[in-house]
Amino acid sequence: MNERTGIQRIGILGSGAWGTALAAAVTAAGRQALLWARNPALAQEINNQNGNSVYLPHIALDPSIRATSDAGDLAGIDALLLVVPAQHLRGIASGLNAILPKDLPLVLCCKGIERGSGKLMTEVAAEVLPGRPQAVLSGPTFAAEVAAGLPTAVTLASDDAALATALAEALGNRTFRPYISQDLIGAEVGGAVKNVIAIACGIVQGRALGENARAALITRGLAEIVRLGLAKGGRAETLMGLSGFGDLTLTCTAVQSRNYALGLALGEGANFEDLMSVRLTVAEGVESAAAVTILAKSLNIEMPISRAVNAILHQGADIDAVIGSLLARPFTTE
Template identity: 45%
Template sequence: MKPFDRIAVLGAGAWGTALALNAARAGRDVVLWGRNADNLESIAHKRQLPAYLPDITFDHPLETTTDLTEAADADCILMVTPAQTTHAIADAIGFYVKKGTPVILAAKGLEKGTQRMMTEVLGDYLPQAQPAILSGPSFAADVARGLPTAVTIAAPTSLLAERICASLSNKSFRPYASTDLIGVQLGGALKNVLAIACGIVVGKQLGASAHAALMTRGFAEMQRLAIKLGARPDTLMGLSGFGDVALSCSSPQSRNFSFGHALGEGRDLADLMGPGAKLSEGAYTASVACELARQHGVEMPIAEAVADVLERKSSIDEAVTQLMTRPLRRESDQP
């Protein structure tokens, strides 16, 4: 299967730079777009990105640009920008993207205000593109260092998903193909909310038992909503569902877990979401997930608790009490 030759990566943060390096390792011709000229200079000439990937020297040179239109002229585009800016980036490159170009979305979130998944956003602004999703248990630093990583890549057809996998696969990066666009992107988005909850539990020192229970019950409510919205159950048990939960809900390398951990320790929410703070996609997704759950008649008490804390409707202690005193029920719907 012929891989895509020219790959543009939009977003020169930690994850975008790591994915650009990975594509270069796979033998692709890569251009990395970003806004910060100093960071791009460091990437291109020093093979380093101290602001996001400290203590890592890249094993491949990368071509960089601040010209978004130049980057859009590629055989395949990896869009590695925050979920809440996806519409703006897609709109900016809309005129320059050729019909049929695959655009692989790497953001794990839902659009605040519209409740749209990233593929729905892309469809509005880049209808000529072929949407795809890259998601799974992966930290940028691990990928940048060339450590073994496996992810899921979903596209509308098996052929396209497999071709993208072939374009990004190398000895340290193993992508698995899927056609479940809904399941792959919802798994990534919803686990971020659960990771915040797990971080709060650990930061608050509520114990390993509470952490395990929260992960389990949170994963169950993730499945309920995702399946209701059209996800396949087997996808949610795979890398982009359970795999991502296992990683993000237990490691301080996870931005969402670290965000929750800081909240649990008593850090002020305004500081954690202020200028210069690390992005926590789950902080924006929590309320959107709850809105979708209510619309579709799905109970998501853990997501609701996270949203209430983030919206200052309840304290962490009050949220924990509410969860622990909910009416008793069976663990599953089976008799």
């Protein structure tokens, strides 16, 4: 690609529900979508049957969407959307460095924080695909609604104004509306931590603690998100927008949210290991809960809700005891 305004061929790394939905949005914008799938059989289904029965059943895909399981086919694209699970980004993307042009724009669409390193997705991508311009796409999005062409607004963040404009023009269509920002960190933090808060909200609903409690969790969860975003160098106003408050609201109030649904099942008494053993799709908040807790400690900031979710998921803490400890915290100013 010689001119960023000429973004026509867009690669999508990851053929789950969100990656497939973004491929649908790309074609609706009049661009060419090349969808990379790890599973050759899934790529074949997308090409031959114009559907993804595993991750987006009952959604008919535009026949112009092409899928491949050969990463080498991505060599000719103008921009790459990275839509693999956050914990797999490093491993999958590291094999692309020799394939992708050094100036290829990368759009981080996965929402999470790397467990172990505590790094944001832009930080991981900068290590394994160095030197390439970056953007972040995040916001309140259910994949099935995007794929069906229902109205959706997202944040598209890049510190390169020309790139952000070109990407917005390439990805945006009548119903998929990108709003441009320069705050990559804020967009990332909002998208990652809201999944952890959504698990907490699900647990509260599963325990039948009421709508007051959920509203309090959303509000205080937003405070945690802002606290972490500012500590990482993001902007508070970003976290009050689509990729912060907007995404948090959606994820914490609908059973369609994988993270909320997981928390709901836990609150109703389901066993965590049993739930994880039968899940087909990834609830990013599970791994992000541990990563957020470690990152918050390293930055010396308080994130009690995130810490509580991590204790329940990864430390075997009793749900009722954790809720009791949260309610026993000292009174303080808002």
